[in-house]
Structure formats: C-alpha cells, structure tokens
Amino acid sequence: MSAIEATDVSRTYELDGVSVQALRGVSLTVEPGDYLAIIGTSGSGKSTLMHLLGGLDRPTGGTLLIGGRDVARLTPNEMAELRNTTIGFVFQSFHLLARTTAQDNVGLPLVYRGAGRRERRDRAAAMLDRVGLGHRITHRPNQMSGGEQQRVAIARALVTGPSVLLADEPTGNLDSATGSSVLSLLESLVDEGVAVVLVTHDRDVAARAHRQIRMKDGRIVETR
Amino acid sequence: MRLAEAWRVALDALRANRLRSMLTMLGVIIGVAAVVALVAIGTGTKQQIENQVEGLGSNLLIVVPGRLEAGSAPTSSPLTLDDLDVVNRAVGDRSRVAVTIASGETVRAGTRTGYASMQGVLETTPTVFVRRLDRGAYFTRTDVSTGRRVAVLGAGVARDLFGDRDPIGRQLTIGGVRFRVVGVFQQLGQSLGVDRDGEVHVPVTAAQRLLGTERIDGLAIRAPDRDRIGDLSTAVVAALAERHPDTDFSAVTQEQILGVLGDILGVLTGVLAAIAGISLLVGGVGVSNIMLVSVRERTREIGLRKAVGARPRDIGVQFLLEAVLLTTTGGILGMALGAGTALLVDRLSPVPAAVTWWSMALAFGVSAAVGIVFGVVPAQRAGRLDPVVALRTE
Ligand SMILES: Nc1ncnc2c1ncn2[C@@H]1O[C@H](COP(=O)(O)OP(=O)(O)O)[C@@H](O)[C@H]1O
Ligand SMILES: [Mg+2]
Numbered sequence: 001m002s003a004i005e006a007t008d009v010s011r012t013y014e015l016d017g018v019s020v021q022a023l024r025g026v027s028l029t030v031e032p033g034d035y036l037a038i039i040g041t042s043g044s045g046k047s048t049l050m051h052l053l054g055g056l057d058r059p060t061g062g063t064l065l066i067g068g069r070d071v072a073r074l075t076p077n078e079m080a081e082l083r084n085t086t087i088g089f090v091f092q093s094f095h096l097l098a099r100t101t102a103q104d105n106v107g108l109p110l111v112y113r114g115a116g117r118r119e120r121r122d123r124a125a126a127m128l129d130r131v132g133l134g135h136r137i138t139h140r141p142n143q144m145s146g147g148e149q150q151r152v153a154i155a156r157a158l159v160t161g162p163s164v165l166l167a168d169e170p171t172g173n174l175d176s177a178t179g180s181s182v183l184s185l186l187e188s189l190v191d192e193g194v195a196v197v198l199v200t201h202d203r204d205v206a207a208r209a210h211r212q213i214r215m216k217d218g219r220i221v222e223t224r
Numbered sequence: 225m226r227l228a229e230a231w232r233v234a235l236d237a238l239r240a241n242r243l244r245s246m247l248t249m250l251g252v253i254i255g256v257a258a259v260v261a262l263v264a265i266g267t268g269t270k271q272q273i274e275n276q277v278e279g280l281g282s283n284l285l286i287v288v289p290g291r292l293e294a295g296s297a298p299t300s301s302p303l304t305l306d307d308l309d310v311v312n313r314a315v316g317d318r319s320r321v322a323v324t325i326a327s328g329e330t331v332r333a334g335t336r337t338g339y340a341s342m343q344g345v346l347e348t349t350p351t352v353f354v355r356r357l358d359r360g361a362y363f364t365r366t367d368v369s370t371g372r373r374v375a376v377l378g379a380g381v382a383r384d385l386f387g388d389r390d391p392i393g394r395q396l397t398i399g400g401v402r403f404r405v406v407g408v409f410q411q412l413g414q415s416l417g418v419d420r421d422g423e424v425h426v427p428v429t430a431a432q433r434l435l436g437t438e439r440i441d442g443l444a445i446r447a448p449d450r451d452r453i454g455d456l457s458t459a460v461v462a463a464l465a466e467r468h469p470d471t472d473f474s475a476v477t478q479e480q481i482l483g484v485l486g487d488i489l490g491v492l493t494g495v496l497a498a499i500a501g502i503s504l505l506v507g508g509v510g511v512s513n514i515m516l517v518s519v520r521e522r523t524r525e526i527g528l529r530k531a532v533g534a535r536p537r538d539i540g541v542q543f544l545l546e547a548v549l550l551t552t553t554g555g556i557l558g559m560a561l562g563a564g565t566a567l568l569v570d571r572l573s574p575v576p577a578a579v580t581w582w583s584m585a586l587a588f589g590v591s592a593a594v595g596i597v598f599g600v601v602p603a604q605r606a607g608r609l610d611p612v613v614a615l616r617t618e
Contacts, residue, residue, distance in 0.1 A: 056531060057612045077535045084533025095528045099240060111225055112533035
C-alpha cells in the first residue's frame with residue numbers, strides 16, 4: 001500500500017467571492033522510503049499540497065488517500081488521529097512552543113495519544129539523543145541555535161514513529177552548513193523506510209532527493 | 225489528552241501572563257468577596273434580631289387592638305384594666321398576663337435630664353418577658369394596686385441620671401411627677417441602632433394617672449407550653465371581642481414575628497447578594513475578553529497542536545480549563561477576602577456579620593460556572609480554528 005495516493009487533487013480557496021485555484025489536478029504517489037523534493041516558484045501551490053498530503057486540509061476535488069484512508073470520509077477527529085499517528089510535520093519556522101523545554105516540545109504529539117508524563121519524557125529524551133541533542137533536553141527554544149531548534153522539531157515529528165515526514169522548506173531559515181546537516185538527518189530516516197517529502201527553493205537541496213517534482217500555477221509541470 | 229495534562233497546560237498559560245491573569249481575576253475576586261461579605265452581614269443581622277426576639281422568651285403571645293396588616297389604620301385602644309379580669313380568666317393564671325401603656329417622657333434627677341420610654345406595666349412583667357434586674361427589686365402587686373410612684377430604670381437611664389451613684393432609693397421625676405427608684409435593669413445593649421436600655425418601668429396605674437387616661441395599649445401572655453398558644457390566642461381574642469364588639473383584636477406569637485422578620489431580612493440578603501452577583505458577572509465578561517485575546521495570541525500554538533494531533537475538543541477543553549482556573553482561583557481568593565472583610569466588620573463595627581458555608585460554596589460554584597459560561601465562546605473559537613490558517617499566522 002502506498003503511504004499517500006493523490007489522484008487529480010485540486011484545492012480552491014474562496015476569498016470574498018473570488019476563487020483562487022491553488023491546486024489544479026495534482027496526481028502523486030508517495031511510497032514508503034521515498035525521498036521526494038518539491039520545487040517551484042513562490043505561490044505555485046507547494047505548501048497547499050503539503051497541507052493536503054499531511055491531512056491538515058482537505059481537497060476540494062479529486063481523491064486523496066493517506067495510509068489507505070480516503071480523507072473525504074474522515075471526521076475532524078479521525079483526521080487529527082491520522083496526523084498524530086502517520087504524519088510528521090517540519091516547518092520552515094520550527095513552530096516550537098516557547099517557554100517549553102526541548103524535551104516537552106518533542107513529547108507534545110504524545111500528549112494527544114494520552115501518554116503519561118514519564119513515558120513522554122523518556123521517549124522524547126531518546127529521540128533528542130537520536131538527533132544529536134541528548135545534552136540539551138532541558139533547554140528552551142530561545143537558548144538554542146536555528147539548526148538545533150530544527151533538530152528539536154524533527155525529533156518532535158519522529159517521536160510518534162510516522163510513516164511520512166513532510167518538511168516545508170526545512171532549511172529555509174538555516175545557513176547552508178547547518179541546512180546540510182539537517183538534511184543528512186532527514187536522509188538517515190529515508191534509509192529506515194520513512195517517506196520524506198520536502199519543499200525547497202534550493203536546487204542543491206532538491207538535487208539530493210531521489211525524485212524531484214516541479215510545480216507551477218497549481219500543477220505538476222515536471223517530474224525527474 | 226489526559227485531564228491532568230490539560231490542567232498543567234492551563235496553569236502554565238496563566239503563569240506565563242502573571243500580571244494579566246491577576247488583573248483578570250480581580251474582577252472575580254471583588255465579585256465573590258462582595259457576595260460573601262454582604263451575605264455574611266445580612267445573615268449576621270438576621271441572627272442578631274432572631275436572638276433578641278427569642279430573648280423575649282418562648283411561648284409569648286402579644287394581643288393588641290387593630291389589624292396587623294400593612295396599610296390598616298392605627299386603632300386607638302379601647303382596652304382598660306377592667307378587661308384584665310376576662311383575660312385572666314381565659315388564661316387561668318394572672319401571673320402569665322402582662323399589660324403595657326407606653327409614652328415617651330422627659331426624666332430628671334437633680335440637674336440631670338434625659339428622655340426615656342415610660343412603660344406602665346404590671347408586676348408580672350419580669351416573668352412574662354424575661355427581664356433581669358441588676359440592682360434593687362421590681363415593684364409589687366400592692367404597688368400596682370395602690371398606684372405607687374416607684375420606678376425601675378433601664379441601665380442607660382440609670383447611667384444618664386445618676387452616673388456612678390447607686391440610684392436605689394433616690395428620686396427622679398417622670399413627666400414632671402416625682403417617682404422613687406426601686407430597681408435597675410441589667411444592660412441589654414443596642415439593637416438595630418435602637419437603645420434598649422432607655423426604658424423606665426412604673427406601675428400601670430401610676431402611668432395612667434400621669435397620662436390622664438384609663439387605657440392600656442396591649443397585653444402579653446406567656447403560654448405554659450407551645451401547644452396551648454393557639455387555644456389561648458382564640459380564647460383571649462374572643463373574650464375581648466365580646467367586651468368591645470366594635471374593635472378587631474390581633475394576636476401574634478413570637479414565631480410569627482420571627483417569621484416576618486426572617487422573610488424581610490432574607491429578601492434583603494438576597495437583594496444584596498444579587499447586586500454583588502452583578503459585579504461577579506462583570507468579572508466574567510473580563511474573563512471572556514481576556515480569553516479571546518489569549519486565543520488570538522496563541523493562534524500559531526493552536527495550529528501546531530492540531531498539526532501534531534490535537535482534536536478540536538482537546539484545544540477547546542484546554543482553553544475552557546484556563547478560563548475555569550482563572551475564575552475558581554479568583555473565587556477562592558475572593559472567598560478569603562470576603563470572609564476576612566466580614567470578620568473585620570463584625571469585630572470592629574456595630575454591624576454583625578456571620579460567614580456561612582452555603583454562601584462560600586455558592587460563591588465558589590458561581591465562579592466556576594462563570595468560568596464555564598464565559599470561557600465557552602473563546603474555547604469553541606480556539607477549537608474550530610483551521611490549522612492551516614493558524615500555522616500561517618505570523
Ligand atoms: N487561505 C488561503 N486563502 C486564499 N488563497 C490562498 C490561501 N492559502 C494559499 N492561497 C493561495 O494559493 C496559492 C498557493 O499558495 P501556497 O501553497 O502557499 O504556495 P507556495 O507554498 O508554493 O508558495 C497562492 O496563490 C496563495 O495566494
Ligand atoms: Mg509555501
């Protein structure tokens with residue numbers, strides 16, 4: 001079974017009576033262990049696609065299966081559960097909770113599956129160790145560099161053991177050396193069978209992926 | 225999400241904005257404190273009055289001419305001491321019957337003057353109403369039948385006219401007529417701002433002569449036990465009505481007086497509590513307002529929590545608990561402030577106050593309810609936020 005299967009997916013926003021077609025019929029399959037880069041100019045629909053693939057949003061047309069389940073048939077609660085169990089998100093701006101330690105940031109997704117504090121902290125500590133931040137578990141976001149914050153965010157995305165990791169410009173706020181090491185971390189996941197989908201502006205970053213998709217005006221215009 | 229975790233998140237959020245949380249709570253604190261303190265004052269006043277009415281002694285029946293309904297014209301009393309015989313016969317024991325004729329009079333002893341409520345009564349008064357003497361003795365049946373000019377002074381009158389000197393055996397004038405002091409009452413204190421130590425008791429016959437009248441204002445009867453009050457009341461009223469067919473007579477028991485006073489004070493306390501409750505409501509509006517601000521400020525956090533698997537309900541509960549925590553903490557602080565205020569008022573002012581558990585429980589319950597009611601809208605708004613929009617918010 002494919003991790004994600006999008007068939008002729010579209011997404012139209014209605015804004016003050018004007019409709020904006022952010023996606024116009026996108027078909028895409030993500031298999032376990034895929035390493036996929038999405039490139040394209042700003043406004044081409046990359047983030048919109050990522051939100052759909054991650055179950056944060058629903059298509060207005062076409063069919064989208066995540067983990068074999070048709071998102072059109074899922075309730076908001078089931079969508080939340082789907083995001084919690086099968087998807088990991090990494091954002092350009094990290095989206096860590098301020099005033100919260102690295103450990104508790106990483107443990108956050110486990111809160112929503114009812115895990116107790118002890119279990120969350122143990123698993124978060126192990127995951128921080130894994131991303132090379134075992135010595136910084138009690139640090140807060142403002143005490144860490146951008147690269148470290150993004151590693152915390154990756155640890156948070158991985159703590160639930162997702163099958164797909166979606167990263168929207170994960171290196172966008174980082175210098176190239178730091179960005180490169182973050183990418184290496186993501187690539188180590190691919191080797192373990194996690195599907196990694198990342199959006200980027202950077203050709204060098206895209207070139208490291210196994211597959212590249214170029215988007216323009218809400219359509220896939222090139223696949224390599 | 226576990227509830228314990230939701231509480232922790234709510235507490236953290238409130239701690240992060242300590243000053244703002246405190247200011248928001250202030251509205252609830254003041255509202256709850258006002259409810260608790262005002263109810264305490266209402267309850268204290270009620271208890272004090274009930275104690276005083278009960279202090280008259282139990283099984284007391286008071287008979288007066290006229291109707292006791294509101295709006296009925298005052299009736300001039302047709303009663304005289306001649307009516308006493310039929311009443312004594314109906315009661316069967318003359319030591320249980322007291323009469324009164326009252327009049328405000330100027331009193332004077334030597335160079336000192338004052339104003340007192342002169343009560344013309346029978347020698348039975350100290351037993352019918354429970355009145356204890358501090359000095360001397362009450363006047364006797366002979367004093368009453370001979371109309372002797374002897375007086376028993378209230379503690380206040382005794383102090384005003386005689387100071388530290390022992391008044392027993394000394395002279396005073398009441399309404400210009402000379403009387404001799406035979407006794408002084410124990411001090412009673414104030415009740416609702418009325419000095420209860422300003423009475424002067426004299427034999428009813430002496431009072432009638434002084435006032436130039438034969439009338440008496442009313443009768444009081446102490447029933448031997450509670451069960452006989454009803455029968456006695458009917459018998460006495462019937463006997464009097466036979467002698468005075470043109471007059472209505474009313475009999476009230478101590479329980480009835482207590483009931484009426486209790487009703488009035490209960491309503492008063494309720495009105496006070498309601499007024500204070502309005503300030504609690506205003507506090508609730510403040511909570512609602514600050515929660516909406518909080519939801520807006522934490523839009524990105526909400527988006528992130530949803531991205532990692534929070535259901536709409538998880539987010540809603542988190543914000544609802546935050547509001548409830550805010551108002552219940554305010555409620556507890558308000559209870560302490562209100563109870564403290566009530567205790568100080570009771571201790572330091574003549575106004576009595578009694579803190580009651582029910583008013584504390586009510587105030588706490590209401591503050592929790594205020595949190596729920598005024599937290600629901602912000603919580604729903606947070607729960608329904610579109611995660612995509614929330615994550616894009618800067
Ligand atoms: N909530 C929205 N309402 C209206 N239009 C939107 C909304 N989100 C995105 N869009 C539009 O959809 C298009 C694609 O946006 P996006 O997916 O963010 O592009 P990218 O990530 O490639 O820069 C843009 O034209 C954008 O203005
Ligand atoms: Mg984008």
